[in-house]
Amino acid sequence: MDTLSLMGMGFVHALSPVNIFAMFASTAIGVSIGCLPGLSAAMGVALLLPVTFGMDPATGLIVLGGIYCGAIFGGSISAILIHTPGTPASAATAIEGYQMTLRGQAAKALTIACFASFCGGLLSCISLYFFSPLLAQLAMKFKSPEYFWLSLFGLTIIAGVSSKSLLKGLMSGILGLLLSTIGMDPMEGVPRFMFGQAALYNGIDTTCALIGLFSMSQILVLAEKKIVQRPRAAKFKDKFDLSLSDLRRISPSIVRSWIIGNIIGILPGAGASIACFMGYNEARRFSKHKEEFGKGSIEGVAGSEAANNAVTGGSLIPTLTLGIPGESVTAVLMGGLIIHGLQPGPELFTKYADMTYTFFAGFVIVQFLMLIIGILGCRAFASIARLSDAILIPSIFLLCVVGSYAIHNNFTEVVIMMIFGVIGFLAHKFDLNPAAIVLGLILGPIGEKGLRRALMLSDGDPSILFSTPICWVLIILCVLGVLSPIMMNRMEKKLVAQAEKN
Amino acid sequence: MKKSDIGVIAIMYVICVFFFAMTVKLPEDAQTYPLCLISGLCVLNTLYLAQCLWKCRRAGFFDDLPQIFNGFLSGQFFMVAFCCLGYLVLMYVAGFYIASLVYLTGVMALLSVPKSHILLTVSLLAVLIYFVFTLFLKVPLPTGILFK
Numbered sequence: 075m076d077t078l079s080l081m082g083m084g085f086v087h088a089l090s091p092v093n094i095f096a097m098f099a100s101t102a103i104g105v106s107i108g109c110l111p112g113l114s115a116a117m118g119v120a121l122l123l124p125v126t127f128g129m130d131p132a133t134g135l136i137v138l139g140g141i142y143c144g145a146i147f148g149g150s151i152s153a154i155l156i157h158t159p160g161t162p163a164s165a166a167t168a169i170e171g172y173q174m175t176l177r178g179q180a181a182k183a184l185t186i187a188c189f190a191s192f193c194g195g196l197l198s199c200i201s202l203y204f205f206s207p208l209l210a211q212l213a214m215k216f217k218s219p220e221y222f223w224l225s226l227f228g229l230t231i232i233a234g235v236s237s238k239s240l241l242k243g244l245m246s247g248i249l250g251l252l253l254s255t256i257g258m259d260p261m262e263g264v265p266r267f268m269f270g271q272a273a274l275y276n277g278i279d280t281t282c283a284l285i286g287l288f289s290m291s292q293i294l295v296l297a298e299k300k301i302v303q304r305p306r307a308a309k310f311k312d313k314f315d316l317s318l319s320d321l322r323r324i325s326p327s328i329v330r331s332w333i334i335g336n337i338i339g340i341l342p343g344a345g346a347s348i349a350c351f352m353g354y355n356e357a358r359r360f361s362k363h364k365e366e367f368g369k370g371s372i373e374g375v376a377g378s379e380a381a382n383n384a385v386t387g388g389s390l391i392p393t394l395t396l397g398i399p400g401e402s403v404t405a406v407l408m409g410g411l412i413i414h415g416l417q418p419g420p421e422l423f424t425k426y427a428d429m430t431y432t433f434f435a436g437f438v439i440v441q442f443l444m445l446i447i448g449i450l451g452c453r454a455f456a457s458i459a460r461l462s463d464a465i466l467i468p469s470i471f472l473l474c475v476v477g478s479y480a481i482h483n484n485f486t487e488v489v490i491m492m493i494f495g496v497i498g499f500l501a502h503k504f505d506l507n508p509a510a511i512v513l514g515l516i517l518g519p520i521g522e523k524g525l526r527r528a529l530m531l532s533d534g535d536p537s538i539l540f541s542t543p544i545c546w547v548l549i550i551l552c553v554l555g556v557l558s559p560i561m562m563n564r565m566e567k568k569l570v571a572q573a574e575k576n
Numbered sequence: 577m578k579k580s581d582i583g584v585i586a587i588m589y590v591i592c593v594f595f596f597a598m599t600v601k602l603p604e605d606a607q608t609y610p611l612c613l614i615s616g617l618c619v620l621n622t623l624y625l626a627q628c629l630w631k632c633r634r635a636g637f638f639d640d641l642p643q644i645f646n647g648f649l650s651g652q653f654f655m656v657a658f659c660c661l662g663y664l665v666l667m668y669v670a671g672f673y674i675a676s677l678v679y680l681t682g683v684m685a686l687l688s689v690p691k692s693h694i695l696l697t698v699s700l701l702a703v704l705i706y707f708v709f710t711l712f713l714k715v716p717l718p719t720g721i722l723f724k
Contacts (some may be wrong), residue, residue, distance in 0.1 A: 128713040241624040245588060248617045252595060255610050262606040267598050297656040298648045301687060464687035465697050468680050471660055476672070476705055480715040488664065503644055504584050522609055 077207065084431030088439055093133055097436055100137040101443045102451065104144020105151070109459040110466070111158045111304070112296060115145035116402040116509070120288040121470065123281055123410050124477035131414040132429045136436030138410045142403055143195055143386050143440050146346055147448060150187040150379055152459040155180060156305050160459070163346035163385075166354035166378035173370035178311040181452070185314045186372050187379045188448035190328050194380035195441040197332040198339065198387025202434055205340065209395035210423040218528040219539045223548035225521030228398040230555035233510040240556065246507040250514015251521070253278055260519065261526050273486035280409045282478045282487045283515050286494025287501070287508040288406060290474050294499040296463045304460045314449055324376035327357040331380035338381070339388020345401040346382040351569040353381025387437065394418050394430070397520065402509035409516055577632035578640040585628070588621040652687075659683050671720030673702070 087093070100122070107118035118141045126134030149161030154171030167187060174183035216224065229251070233243035256267045257277030268274045331353035338349040357377025358367045367374055390407070392398040397418035399405040411418060422430045478491035501508045525539075532538035539545060592614050599610045659682060667675035677698060684694045709715045 125708055125713070239624070241620055241627065242584070245617060245620045245624065248613055248620065249588075249591065252591070252610070252613045252617065255613065259602075259606045262603060264603055264606050266602060266606065266610065267595065293660075294653070294657070298645075298653045300647065300649060301652075462689065462693075464684060464689045465693060467656060467687070468659075468683040469697060469701060471663075472676055472680065472701060472705070475664070475667075476709055476715075476717070479717070480709055480713055483716055485664070485668070485718075492660070492664075504580050506584070526609065 080427050080431040081203065081435070083428060084433075084435035085438075087132065087428070087432040088136065088435035093136055093432075093436060094439070096129070096133050096137050097140050097440050097443055098447070100140030101144040101440055102447050104141035104146075105148035105444070105447060105451070105455055106144075106458050107141065108145035108148020108164075109151040109160045109455045110148075110461060111152055111156075111160050111459070112463070113292065113466070114161055114288070114402075115142055115163075116406050117288045117292050118142075118145050119403060119406045119410065120281075120284040121473055121477060123284060123406070123413065124480045126410065126414070127480065131416060131426075132432040132436070134414055135407075135410065135429075135433040136440070138407050139386075139390075139433065139437050140440045140443070142407065143383065143437070143444055144447075145403075146382055146386060147188070147191040147195075147379070147444055148455065149382075150191065150375075151184065151452065151455050154183045154187060154375075155456050156459060158304075161346075163350050163382040164378070165347065166350040167375055167382075169354070170367065170371045170374035170378070173368065174372070174375065177370050179370065181310045181312045181314045182316075182320075182372070183370070183375055184452050185316050185449060186320070186324060186375045188445055188452075189316060190324065190331070190376040190379040191383040191448070192441050192445040193328045194332050194335055194383035195386055195444065196438065197329075198336055198384040199434065199438045199441065200387075201336050201340070202387040202390055202437065205391050206395050206430075206434075207423050209391060210420045213395055214420040215544060216419075217542075218524045218531065219541065220544050220548060221524035222521050222528060222539060223524075223545055223552065224396060224398070225517040225524065227548050227552045227555055228396075228517050229510065229513055229521075230552050231398060231558070233507060233513075238505045240560070242505055243507045243510050244556075246501065246510035247514045249506075250511040251518045252514075253283075253511070254515045254518025255522070260523060261530075271486065273482075273484065277519070278490060278515060279481055279487055280512070280515055281413055281481050282491040283494045284406050284409050284512060285474050285478050286491040287498035287512055288402070289470060290491055290495025291498025291502055291508065293467050293471050293474070294495065295502060296467050299463075301463045303462065306460065310453070314452070320372055323363075324373055326360065327353075327373045327377040328380040330356050330360065331377045332384045335381040335384025336388040339385035340391050345389070346385040348566050348569070349381040349385045350378040351566065353377040353379075353384075355569055355572055390437075394422055395420075397517070399513065402512075405509050405513050405516070409512065412516060577628045577635075577637045579638070580640050580644055581624075581628045585621055585625050588617060588624075592618045592621070655686060656683065659686070667718050667720065669720050670722055672717035674720070676702070676705070 104118060107113050108115060119138050122141055126137050145161060146163050149159050149164035150167045150171065151160065153159040153164040153168035154175055157168055157172040159165045159168050171183045171187060229247040233247040254277065257274055259266050334352045334356060335349045354374055354377050357373045358364060361373050389401060389404045393404040393408050397408065399408045408418060416422060416426055474491060475488055478487045481487045498508045528538045595610060596614050599607050659679060663675055663679040666678060680698050681694055710717060
């Protein structure tokens with residue numbers, strides 16, 4: 075079937091009543107999670123992962139995509155109304171958005187944030203449609219040695235991304251790889267590090283680890299701090315509308331931010347938090363109303379929001395085609411993909427093309443729903459943003475327990491989830507990288523099989539790992555992966571400083 | 577060098593030793609891959625130790641634990657952790673729904689949530705879990721040894 079037919083069929087499947095309901099609910103949940111300061115998009119996706127078990131894989135992925143996009147947008151609501159970004163991706167939005175709120179333009183700021191997020195997200199779907207199949211074709215040339223280097227590349231990239239120390243990030247990744255060896259040896263068939271637990275026969279369940287590292291750990295983080303009442307959101311004094319002149323003013327910023335967000339998203343290692351500042355800075359640089367920046371500029375809000383949502387589609391490209399998630403949310407999404415029995419790579423565009431294009435179509439529709447939900451539900455989400463941590467702590471724990479129990483209907487998974495929760499909490503405290511641990515767990519079996527199969531084919535000769543040009547490209551990428559965080563950190567610091575100065 | 581770094585480095589070495597001790601008990605062919613990972617972790621940890629010592633020479637040693645645990649409310653933290661563990665025990669004995677009811681009410685009351693909010697949260701979560709997990713996903717949630 076050609077690509078156009080697949081795209082068309084994708085929309086037909088995605089527009090089924092069940093999928094529309096799933097998209098609507100997941101986007102609303104995502105926005106709610108995003109607007110709650112302290113809760114992240116990764117946490118939301120991990121927490122809701124078990125709910126997708128009973129769904130068709132395409133619907134399940136659409137749900138996860140809805141939560142992802144919704145949460146990234148949701149962060150802007152609390153950023154604009156209470157000057158507290160719900161997610162780091164909305165940090166730049168808080169600068170101009172809150173100034174607009176102080177000037178009595180809260181509704182206008184939210185409308186612009188919503189419209190810019192919609193445009194950024196929608197335009198990012200274009201690159202998702204066009205670049206994914208191309209990259210997947212490249213992945214078809216990969217054999218065992220290449221898969222080994224690919225998993226190593228994925229790990230070096232994520233290890234450096236969200237860690238303050240590159241060495242700590244790499245140690246977290248190797249720790250994840252080590253934990254992935256728990257269970258039956260795939261080649262020799264001997265039990266490894268199972269501590270006499272039959273439940274560990276198939277290794278550590280990724281979903282448990284995800285829920286523990288991203289959701290359970292968050293409960294512990296919330297529980298250690300004094301529970302304070304969040305400030306009441308400002309009352310809306312203006313209307314939710316966007317004039318034609320406003321639209322003309324923000325359009326160039328949106329287009330620029332879309333390009334920035336897309337490139338940042340495709341580049342493994344960068345994320346929405348960097349994109350929002352880059353989008354904001356570029357909006358300021360090209361603005362004809364520079365004097366408005368810092369006092370509530372609509373271009374600033376649009377630039378930041380379009381960029382962070384443009385990351386969503388872009389970041390899915392390396393995740394789906396090569397299995398290299400660029401940030402923690404996409405690492406969790408990739409975990410969801412694997413849980414549904416799908417392996418990132420060329421097969422998603424051949425054997426499972428129907429499902430993949432349904433997911434893509436769902437991703438497009440989610441952007442429209444985000445626009446509707448965002449504008450109509452702003453007042454309600456503003457109230458949700460005030461939800462006390464005292465309510466969130468037990469509620470999230472309950473969902474963590476029931477979610478991990480639902481995997482195999484036993485308590486062992488709940489215990490594993492709690493252990494990973496403690497690991498996640500300690501990782502948070504001591505600057506280790508939970509996303510790298512998860513990616514180590516996910517990529518471990520792929521890398522191990524790649525390495526051991528390659529060595530088996532070459533009778534133990536390691537030169538097979540350096541035998542093809544693709545291997546060398548991946549080795550160079552691994553080196554760049556190690557070096558990129560240093561450059562990214564410098565760039566982020568510079569951008570934040572520049573944004574604060576302005 | 578920070579005090580917390582010493583803890584991280586020590587824990588990483590303990591993990592290496594622990595996994596190494598178990599790896600040597602495996603058949604020879606099954607040892608290779610875990611040994612590669614353990615060596616990798618050990619090398620990175622040693623590099624990190626060297627980096628910390630280098631920093632220590634330049635900037636000295638300081639205790640960052642008060643900074644890391646700034647605002648840490650031990651009473652509240654351990655109370656929540658204890659309630660979470662108690663919830664699991666109670667679930668094993670009395671089943672999911674009863675344990676959840678007790679846990680949610682108890683923790684929220686201890687965290688001074690108003691009664692009306694407790695009632696609303698418990699009702700909403702009960703309905704949500706019943707529809708999603710019991711009806712939709714058909715998960716046989718624990719009934720507890722008391723009701724078996």
